[in-house]
Amino acid sequence: MKKYLIAGLLVWLPLAVTIWVLHAALGLLDGVFGFVVTTSQAMLPESAHMPLESLRRIPGLGVLVMLSGLLLTGVFATNIVGQWSLRKGAWALRRIPIVKSIYSSVKQVSDTLFSSSGNAFREAVLVQYPRQGLWTIAFVTGRPGGEAGQYLQDDYLSLYVPTTPNPTSGFFLMVRRVEVIELKMSVDEALKYIISMGVVAPPPGSAVLTPAPIRN
Incomplete structure:
Protein backbone atom coordinates (compact mmCIF):
# COMPACT_ATOMS: atom_id res chain seq x y z
CA MET A 1 0.00 0.00 0.00
CA ILE A 80 13.33 54.79 -30.25
CA VAL A 81 10.17 56.75 -29.43
CA GLY A 82 9.24 54.35 -26.64
CA GLN A 83 12.68 54.42 -25.07
CA TRP A 84 12.69 58.21 -25.13
CA SER A 85 9.23 58.32 -23.52
CA LEU A 86 10.18 55.84 -20.84
CA ARG A 87 13.32 57.80 -19.99
CA LYS A 88 11.24 60.96 -19.58
CA GLY A 89 8.70 59.11 -17.45
CA ALA A 90 11.42 57.62 -15.24
CA TRP A 91 12.99 61.07 -14.89
CA ALA A 92 9.65 62.47 -13.68
CA LEU A 93 9.13 59.63 -11.19
CA ARG A 94 12.59 60.16 -9.74
CA ARG A 95 11.63 63.74 -8.88
CA ILE A 96 8.73 62.67 -6.62
CA PRO A 97 9.63 62.22 -2.92
CA ILE A 98 9.17 58.68 -1.52
CA VAL A 99 8.12 57.42 -4.96
CA LYS A 100 11.66 57.92 -6.28
CA SER A 101 13.16 55.67 -3.61
CA ILE A 102 10.73 52.82 -4.27
CA TYR A 103 10.79 53.15 -8.06
CA SER A 104 14.58 53.40 -8.34
CA SER A 105 15.17 50.38 -6.10
CA VAL A 106 12.61 48.16 -7.83
CA LYS A 107 13.77 49.21 -11.30
CA GLN A 108 17.41 48.50 -10.50
CA VAL A 109 16.59 45.02 -9.22
CA SER A 110 14.22 44.19 -12.10
CA ASP A 111 16.71 45.40 -14.71
CA THR A 112 19.37 43.17 -13.18
CA LEU A 113 17.14 40.11 -12.91
CA PHE A 114 15.16 40.24 -16.14
CA SER A 115 17.13 42.30 -18.63
CA SER A 116 18.66 40.34 -21.49
CA SER A 117 21.95 42.05 -20.67
CA GLY A 118 21.58 41.55 -16.93
CA ASN A 119 23.79 39.20 -14.92
CA ALA A 120 21.95 38.67 -11.65
CA PHE A 121 23.25 35.10 -11.26
CA ARG A 122 26.58 34.90 -13.06
CA GLU A 123 27.58 31.43 -11.92
CA ALA A 124 27.29 28.91 -9.13
CA VAL A 125 29.94 28.45 -6.45
CA LEU A 126 30.51 26.48 -3.26
CA VAL A 127 30.92 28.46 -0.06
CA GLN A 128 31.19 27.48 3.60
CA TYR A 129 28.01 28.71 5.28
CA PRO A 130 26.72 29.21 7.97
CA ARG A 131 30.03 28.05 9.55
CA GLN A 132 33.32 26.44 8.64
CA GLY A 133 32.90 22.84 7.61
CA LEU A 134 29.36 23.25 6.23
CA TRP A 135 29.09 23.85 2.50
CA THR A 136 26.27 25.24 0.39
CA ILE A 137 25.72 26.43 -3.15
CA ALA A 138 25.63 30.17 -3.76
CA PHE A 139 25.37 32.42 -6.82
CA VAL A 140 27.79 35.17 -7.73
CA THR A 141 25.97 38.46 -8.22
CA GLY A 142 28.99 40.73 -8.65
CA ARG A 143 31.41 42.55 -6.37
CA PRO A 144 30.67 44.71 -3.32
CA GLY A 145 30.09 48.31 -4.27
CA GLY A 146 29.47 51.67 -2.66
CA GLU A 147 30.57 52.22 0.92
CA ALA A 148 30.83 48.47 1.60
CA GLY A 149 33.23 48.10 -1.30
CA GLN A 150 35.41 50.86 0.09
CA TYR A 151 35.80 49.08 3.43
CA LEU A 152 36.45 45.66 1.90
CA GLN A 153 39.88 46.25 0.40
CA ASP A 154 40.60 42.60 -0.47
CA ASP A 155 39.20 40.77 -3.48
CA TYR A 156 35.60 40.07 -2.42
CA LEU A 157 32.58 38.63 -4.23
CA SER A 158 28.90 39.35 -3.63
CA LEU A 159 27.02 36.07 -3.17
CA TYR A 160 23.37 35.13 -2.91
CA VAL A 161 22.75 32.00 -0.83
CA PRO A 162 19.23 30.69 -1.59
CA THR A 163 17.13 28.72 0.85
CA THR A 164 15.69 25.26 0.17
CA PRO A 165 13.23 24.44 -1.33
CA ASN A 166 12.22 28.06 -1.98
CA PRO A 167 15.16 29.81 -3.67
CA THR A 168 13.36 33.17 -3.83
CA SER A 169 14.42 33.84 -0.24
CA GLY A 170 17.98 33.66 0.98
CA PHE A 171 20.99 35.51 2.33
CA PHE A 172 23.38 38.06 0.90
CA LEU A 173 27.07 37.51 1.70
CA MET A 174 30.31 39.28 0.83
CA VAL A 175 33.07 36.66 0.78
CA ARG A 176 36.73 36.64 -0.20
CA ARG A 177 37.26 35.20 -3.66
CA VAL A 178 39.78 32.64 -2.37
CA GLU A 179 37.17 31.24 0.03
CA VAL A 180 34.77 30.05 -2.67
CA ILE A 181 35.03 27.15 -5.12
CA GLU A 182 33.85 27.70 -8.67
CA LEU A 183 31.45 25.11 -10.09
CA LYS A 184 31.12 24.13 -13.74
CA MET A 185 27.42 23.36 -13.36
CA SER A 186 25.09 25.90 -14.93
CA VAL A 187 22.88 28.21 -12.89
CA ASP A 188 19.82 26.18 -13.96
CA GLU A 189 21.43 22.94 -12.77
CA ALA A 190 22.36 24.54 -9.47
CA LEU A 191 18.81 25.82 -8.95
CA LYS A 192 17.38 22.36 -9.62
CA TYR A 193 19.86 20.90 -7.15
CA ILE A 194 18.82 23.40 -4.47
CA ILE A 195 15.06 23.16 -5.05
CA SER A 196 15.17 19.35 -4.95
CA MET A 197 17.13 19.47 -1.68
CA GLY A 198 20.02 17.62 -3.28
CA VAL A 199 17.93 14.88 -4.90
CA VAL A 200 18.31 16.06 -8.51
CA ALA A 201 22.09 16.22 -8.76
CA PRO A 202 24.01 17.56 -11.79
CA PRO A 203 26.07 15.12 -13.87
CA PRO A 204 29.11 13.74 -11.99
CA GLY A 205 32.42 15.47 -12.45
CA SER A 206 30.95 18.91 -13.23
CA ALA A 207 32.55 20.60 -10.22
CA VAL A 208 36.03 22.04 -9.96
CA LEU A 209 37.57 20.64 -6.76
CA THR A 210 40.08 23.46 -6.27
CA PRO A 211 39.43 27.20 -6.05
CA ALA A 212 39.44 28.74 -9.51
CA PRO A 213 39.35 32.33 -10.70
CA ILE A 214 35.85 33.69 -11.19
CA ARG A 215 34.95 35.99 -14.02
CA ASN A 216 34.31 39.64 -13.15
Missing part, protein backbone atom coordinates in the same frame (compact mmCIF):
# COMPACT_ATOMS: atom_id res chain seq x y z
CA LYS A 2 2.79 2.43 0.92
CA LYS A 3 4.61 1.76 -2.37
CA TYR A 4 1.47 2.48 -4.41
CA LEU A 5 0.75 5.67 -2.46
CA ILE A 6 4.27 6.98 -3.08
CA ALA A 7 4.05 6.05 -6.76
CA GLY A 8 0.76 7.93 -7.07
CA LEU A 9 2.25 10.91 -5.23
CA LEU A 10 5.20 11.01 -7.64
CA VAL A 11 2.76 11.15 -10.55
CA TRP A 12 0.45 13.84 -9.19
CA LEU A 13 2.79 16.07 -7.18
CA PRO A 14 4.67 17.64 -10.15
CA LEU A 15 1.38 18.15 -11.99
CA ALA A 16 -0.28 19.70 -8.93
CA VAL A 17 2.62 22.08 -8.30
CA THR A 18 2.65 23.11 -11.99
CA ILE A 19 -1.09 23.80 -11.92
CA TRP A 20 -0.73 25.75 -8.66
CA VAL A 21 2.02 27.97 -10.08
CA LEU A 22 0.06 28.64 -13.27
CA HIS A 23 -3.09 29.33 -11.27
CA ALA A 24 -1.24 31.82 -9.07
CA ALA A 25 0.23 33.59 -12.11
CA LEU A 26 -3.13 33.76 -13.89
CA GLY A 27 -4.79 34.94 -10.68
CA LEU A 28 -2.27 37.76 -10.42
CA LEU A 29 -3.01 38.88 -13.99
CA ASP A 30 -6.75 38.70 -13.33
CA GLY A 31 -6.27 40.75 -10.17
CA VAL A 32 -4.40 43.46 -12.05
CA PHE A 33 -7.14 43.52 -14.70
CA GLY A 34 -9.78 43.82 -11.97
CA PHE A 35 -7.90 46.74 -10.45
CA VAL A 36 -7.79 48.46 -13.86
CA VAL A 37 -11.54 47.93 -14.31
CA THR A 38 -12.30 49.27 -10.83
CA THR A 39 -10.12 52.33 -11.41
CA SER A 40 -11.79 52.96 -14.77
CA GLN A 41 -15.23 52.79 -13.15
CA ALA A 42 -14.20 55.44 -10.63
CA MET A 43 -13.09 57.77 -13.43
CA LEU A 44 -15.99 57.22 -15.85
CA PRO A 45 -19.69 58.13 -15.49
CA GLU A 46 -22.11 55.62 -13.99
CA SER A 47 -23.50 54.74 -17.42
CA ALA A 48 -20.21 53.03 -18.23
CA HIS A 49 -20.05 51.00 -15.02
CA MET A 50 -22.25 48.10 -16.16
CA PRO A 51 -20.39 47.42 -19.44
CA LEU A 52 -17.09 47.46 -17.60
CA GLU A 53 -18.44 45.15 -14.90
CA SER A 54 -19.61 42.69 -17.56
CA LEU A 55 -16.03 42.51 -18.87
CA ARG A 56 -14.86 41.36 -15.45
CA ARG A 57 -17.15 38.31 -15.67
CA ILE A 58 -15.75 37.00 -18.97
CA PRO A 59 -13.49 34.03 -18.10
CA GLY A 60 -9.90 34.50 -19.17
CA LEU A 61 -10.40 37.99 -20.55
CA GLY A 62 -8.26 39.56 -17.83
CA VAL A 63 -5.34 37.27 -18.59
CA LEU A 64 -5.66 37.87 -22.34
CA VAL A 65 -5.84 41.65 -21.91
CA MET A 66 -2.88 41.79 -19.52
CA LEU A 67 -0.71 39.57 -21.73
CA SER A 68 -1.60 41.70 -24.73
CA GLY A 69 -0.76 44.81 -22.71
CA LEU A 70 2.63 43.39 -21.74
CA LEU A 71 3.35 42.48 -25.36
CA LEU A 72 2.39 45.93 -26.65
CA THR A 73 4.40 47.58 -23.89
CA GLY A 74 7.42 45.52 -24.84
CA VAL A 75 7.05 46.52 -28.49
CA PHE A 76 6.72 50.17 -27.46
CA ALA A 77 9.72 49.99 -25.12
CA THR A 78 12.05 48.56 -27.78
CA ASN A 79 11.72 51.37 -30.33
Whole structure:
Protein backbone atom coordinates (compact mmCIF):
# COMPACT_ATOMS: atom_id res chain seq x y z
CA MET A 1 0.00 0.00 0.00
CA LYS A 2 2.79 2.43 0.92
CA LYS A 3 4.61 1.76 -2.37
CA TYR A 4 1.47 2.48 -4.41
CA LEU A 5 0.75 5.67 -2.46
CA ILE A 6 4.27 6.98 -3.08
CA ALA A 7 4.05 6.05 -6.76
CA GLY A 8 0.76 7.93 -7.07
CA LEU A 9 2.25 10.91 -5.23
CA LEU A 10 5.20 11.01 -7.64
CA VAL A 11 2.76 11.15 -10.55
CA TRP A 12 0.45 13.84 -9.19
CA LEU A 13 2.79 16.07 -7.18
CA PRO A 14 4.67 17.64 -10.15
CA LEU A 15 1.38 18.15 -11.99
CA ALA A 16 -0.28 19.70 -8.93
CA VAL A 17 2.62 22.08 -8.30
CA THR A 18 2.65 23.11 -11.99
CA ILE A 19 -1.09 23.80 -11.92
CA TRP A 20 -0.73 25.75 -8.66
CA VAL A 21 2.02 27.97 -10.08
CA LEU A 22 0.06 28.64 -13.27
CA HIS A 23 -3.09 29.33 -11.27
CA ALA A 24 -1.24 31.82 -9.07
CA ALA A 25 0.23 33.59 -12.11
CA LEU A 26 -3.13 33.76 -13.89
CA GLY A 27 -4.79 34.94 -10.68
CA LEU A 28 -2.27 37.76 -10.42
CA LEU A 29 -3.01 38.88 -13.99
CA ASP A 30 -6.75 38.70 -13.33
CA GLY A 31 -6.27 40.75 -10.17
CA VAL A 32 -4.40 43.46 -12.05
CA PHE A 33 -7.14 43.52 -14.70
CA GLY A 34 -9.78 43.82 -11.97
CA PHE A 35 -7.90 46.74 -10.45
CA VAL A 36 -7.79 48.46 -13.86
CA VAL A 37 -11.54 47.93 -14.31
CA THR A 38 -12.30 49.27 -10.83
CA THR A 39 -10.12 52.33 -11.41
CA SER A 40 -11.79 52.96 -14.77
CA GLN A 41 -15.23 52.79 -13.15
CA ALA A 42 -14.20 55.44 -10.63
CA MET A 43 -13.09 57.77 -13.43
CA LEU A 44 -15.99 57.22 -15.85
CA PRO A 45 -19.69 58.13 -15.49
CA GLU A 46 -22.11 55.62 -13.99
CA SER A 47 -23.50 54.74 -17.42
CA ALA A 48 -20.21 53.03 -18.23
CA HIS A 49 -20.05 51.00 -15.02
CA MET A 50 -22.25 48.10 -16.16
CA PRO A 51 -20.39 47.42 -19.44
CA LEU A 52 -17.09 47.46 -17.60
CA GLU A 53 -18.44 45.15 -14.90
CA SER A 54 -19.61 42.69 -17.56
CA LEU A 55 -16.03 42.51 -18.87
CA ARG A 56 -14.86 41.36 -15.45
CA ARG A 57 -17.15 38.31 -15.67
CA ILE A 58 -15.75 37.00 -18.97
CA PRO A 59 -13.49 34.03 -18.10
CA GLY A 60 -9.90 34.50 -19.17
CA LEU A 61 -10.40 37.99 -20.55
CA GLY A 62 -8.26 39.56 -17.83
CA VAL A 63 -5.34 37.27 -18.59
CA LEU A 64 -5.66 37.87 -22.34
CA VAL A 65 -5.84 41.65 -21.91
CA MET A 66 -2.88 41.79 -19.52
CA LEU A 67 -0.71 39.57 -21.73
CA SER A 68 -1.60 41.70 -24.73
CA GLY A 69 -0.76 44.81 -22.71
CA LEU A 70 2.63 43.39 -21.74
CA LEU A 71 3.35 42.48 -25.36
CA LEU A 72 2.39 45.93 -26.65
CA THR A 73 4.40 47.58 -23.89
CA GLY A 74 7.42 45.52 -24.84
CA VAL A 75 7.05 46.52 -28.49
CA PHE A 76 6.72 50.17 -27.46
CA ALA A 77 9.72 49.99 -25.12
CA THR A 78 12.05 48.56 -27.78
CA ASN A 79 11.72 51.37 -30.33
CA ILE A 80 13.33 54.79 -30.25
CA VAL A 81 10.17 56.75 -29.43
CA GLY A 82 9.24 54.35 -26.64
CA GLN A 83 12.68 54.42 -25.07
CA TRP A 84 12.69 58.21 -25.13
CA SER A 85 9.23 58.32 -23.52
CA LEU A 86 10.18 55.84 -20.84
CA ARG A 87 13.32 57.80 -19.99
CA LYS A 88 11.24 60.96 -19.58
CA GLY A 89 8.70 59.11 -17.45
CA ALA A 90 11.42 57.62 -15.24
CA TRP A 91 12.99 61.07 -14.89
CA ALA A 92 9.65 62.47 -13.68
CA LEU A 93 9.13 59.63 -11.19
CA ARG A 94 12.59 60.16 -9.74
CA ARG A 95 11.63 63.74 -8.88
CA ILE A 96 8.73 62.67 -6.62
CA PRO A 97 9.63 62.22 -2.92
CA ILE A 98 9.17 58.68 -1.52
CA VAL A 99 8.12 57.42 -4.96
CA LYS A 100 11.66 57.92 -6.28
CA SER A 101 13.16 55.67 -3.61
CA ILE A 102 10.73 52.82 -4.27
CA TYR A 103 10.79 53.15 -8.06
CA SER A 104 14.58 53.40 -8.34
CA SER A 105 15.17 50.38 -6.10
CA VAL A 106 12.61 48.16 -7.83
CA LYS A 107 13.77 49.21 -11.30
CA GLN A 108 17.41 48.50 -10.50
CA VAL A 109 16.59 45.02 -9.22
CA SER A 110 14.22 44.19 -12.10
CA ASP A 111 16.71 45.40 -14.71
CA THR A 112 19.37 43.17 -13.18
CA LEU A 113 17.14 40.11 -12.91
CA PHE A 114 15.16 40.24 -16.14
CA SER A 115 17.13 42.30 -18.63
CA SER A 116 18.66 40.34 -21.49
CA SER A 117 21.95 42.05 -20.67
CA GLY A 118 21.58 41.55 -16.93
CA ASN A 119 23.79 39.20 -14.92
CA ALA A 120 21.95 38.67 -11.65
CA PHE A 121 23.25 35.10 -11.26
CA ARG A 122 26.58 34.90 -13.06
CA GLU A 123 27.58 31.43 -11.92
CA ALA A 124 27.29 28.91 -9.13
CA VAL A 125 29.94 28.45 -6.45
CA LEU A 126 30.51 26.48 -3.26
CA VAL A 127 30.92 28.46 -0.06
CA GLN A 128 31.19 27.48 3.60
CA TYR A 129 28.01 28.71 5.28
CA PRO A 130 26.72 29.21 7.97
CA ARG A 131 30.03 28.05 9.55
CA GLN A 132 33.32 26.44 8.64
CA GLY A 133 32.90 22.84 7.61
CA LEU A 134 29.36 23.25 6.23
CA TRP A 135 29.09 23.85 2.50
CA THR A 136 26.27 25.24 0.39
CA ILE A 137 25.72 26.43 -3.15
CA ALA A 138 25.63 30.17 -3.76
CA PHE A 139 25.37 32.42 -6.82
CA VAL A 140 27.79 35.17 -7.73
CA THR A 141 25.97 38.46 -8.22
CA GLY A 142 28.99 40.73 -8.65
CA ARG A 143 31.41 42.55 -6.37
CA PRO A 144 30.67 44.71 -3.32
CA GLY A 145 30.09 48.31 -4.27
CA GLY A 146 29.47 51.67 -2.66
CA GLU A 147 30.57 52.22 0.92
CA ALA A 148 30.83 48.47 1.60
CA GLY A 149 33.23 48.10 -1.30
CA GLN A 150 35.41 50.86 0.09
CA TYR A 151 35.80 49.08 3.43
CA LEU A 152 36.45 45.66 1.90
CA GLN A 153 39.88 46.25 0.40
CA ASP A 154 40.60 42.60 -0.47
CA ASP A 155 39.20 40.77 -3.48
CA TYR A 156 35.60 40.07 -2.42
CA LEU A 157 32.58 38.63 -4.23
CA SER A 158 28.90 39.35 -3.63
CA LEU A 159 27.02 36.07 -3.17
CA TYR A 160 23.37 35.13 -2.91
CA VAL A 161 22.75 32.00 -0.83
CA PRO A 162 19.23 30.69 -1.59
CA THR A 163 17.13 28.72 0.85
CA THR A 164 15.69 25.26 0.17
CA PRO A 165 13.23 24.44 -1.33
CA ASN A 166 12.22 28.06 -1.98
CA PRO A 167 15.16 29.81 -3.67
CA THR A 168 13.36 33.17 -3.83
CA SER A 169 14.42 33.84 -0.24
CA GLY A 170 17.98 33.66 0.98
CA PHE A 171 20.99 35.51 2.33
CA PHE A 172 23.38 38.06 0.90
CA LEU A 173 27.07 37.51 1.70
CA MET A 174 30.31 39.28 0.83
CA VAL A 175 33.07 36.66 0.78
CA ARG A 176 36.73 36.64 -0.20
CA ARG A 177 37.26 35.20 -3.66
CA VAL A 178 39.78 32.64 -2.37
CA GLU A 179 37.17 31.24 0.03
CA VAL A 180 34.77 30.05 -2.67
CA ILE A 181 35.03 27.15 -5.12
CA GLU A 182 33.85 27.70 -8.67
CA LEU A 183 31.45 25.11 -10.09
CA LYS A 184 31.12 24.13 -13.74
CA MET A 185 27.42 23.36 -13.36
CA SER A 186 25.09 25.90 -14.93
CA VAL A 187 22.88 28.21 -12.89
CA ASP A 188 19.82 26.18 -13.96
CA GLU A 189 21.43 22.94 -12.77
CA ALA A 190 22.36 24.54 -9.47
CA LEU A 191 18.81 25.82 -8.95
CA LYS A 192 17.38 22.36 -9.62
CA TYR A 193 19.86 20.90 -7.15
CA ILE A 194 18.82 23.40 -4.47
CA ILE A 195 15.06 23.16 -5.05
CA SER A 196 15.17 19.35 -4.95
CA MET A 197 17.13 19.47 -1.68
CA GLY A 198 20.02 17.62 -3.28
CA VAL A 199 17.93 14.88 -4.90
CA VAL A 200 18.31 16.06 -8.51
CA ALA A 201 22.09 16.22 -8.76
CA PRO A 202 24.01 17.56 -11.79
CA PRO A 203 26.07 15.12 -13.87
CA PRO A 204 29.11 13.74 -11.99
CA GLY A 205 32.42 15.47 -12.45
CA SER A 206 30.95 18.91 -13.23
CA ALA A 207 32.55 20.60 -10.22
CA VAL A 208 36.03 22.04 -9.96
CA LEU A 209 37.57 20.64 -6.76
CA THR A 210 40.08 23.46 -6.27
CA PRO A 211 39.43 27.20 -6.05
CA ALA A 212 39.44 28.74 -9.51
CA PRO A 213 39.35 32.33 -10.70
CA ILE A 214 35.85 33.69 -11.19
CA ARG A 215 34.95 35.99 -14.02
CA ASN A 216 34.31 39.64 -13.15
